[in-house]
Amino acid sequence: MDPDAALMLRVKDGDLQAFEALVQKYQHPIVNVSYRMLHDLDEAEDLAQNVFLRVFQSAGRYKVSAKFSTWIFTIARHLCLNEIRRRGRHPAQSLESSQSQDPEQAPRQYPDGKTPSPPQAFLHRELEQKIQQALESLPGKQRLALALCQQDELSYEQIARVLGCSLPAAKSLIHRGRETLKEKLKPYLRTGAWEEPETETLPAKRCL
């Protein structure tokens, strides 16, 4: 049996320690996927917290019909897409738009809490911003497919189940998302600065 499913069955019996173990194991992947979808860390953590509370509330009806990771990411998917739809109906006002329209008035300054960085780190941050912007321009399902693709916990079959589509459809979503990103990030792809180092062994897992 899936060890996470076994933990979930213990949660069903009221074992809070089992629930805590699941939270600790899945907090990073769930927050990462939420962050990729919402691009706001506080909201991503709030959404991830709601995901875990839903898991806890549904424990009484839990049945081992699929891997636990598929189930929890499916809950995350529903909440992420609901939040994106809600944002579409009630768009948040950007801080930049709250600046005065008077051209003579200096734009509002926001203090930079971080320590000064070398130019290389600045360029990296700018590139990360560009990648984030390109990701945000993708339709919700493609963005989610790409975010799930970066999670080592999920196979392609599981990604398809989380997305609620067939395996070819899931791969098609990932492929179309990547094609769009390649188009939007073309200038940065040409630099070659992000080539992968050639190594004998697989590098350590990195959460995306």
Next chain:
Amino acid sequence: MEASWRRPLTAAERAQLREWLAAHPQWQASWDQEAALNGLLRRLPGAAVSTNFTARVMQAARRLPAKPAWRRRLEMFPWLPAAWVPRAALAAAMVCCGMFSFHEYQSLRRTQVAREVASISRLAGLPSMDWLENFDTINRLNKVKVADDDLLAVLQ
């Protein structure tokens, strides 16, 4: 190529890819773009989760209200959608109220009709059968215009 979406290629996979690209040089540019995008996506930093995230989730879980007993019993029947049980109960109660009201209305109507019939029957009481004994005679008397010799003979 799909393997490269999720992880860096192993040495064996890279060697296989190099051979294939050597045989199909028209795909080199496409692969370069794929590899560059893989590198960009892998270098995106992950979200920094708060150190007290687990504690906050556990605190919120402990604060959740305990499910009522009827809801816990319903979980024994997972095929029954729990959210619909209160609605179904309310609908059943409304149907019962409706049927009871209709039954009461029917009963009231029957009582009213029975009272009306009783009051009419008191007003329009049937006469006794005795006066019908000479009914024919009286009826003929009304119709007589000339002297009825037979009747006169009987009356005499």
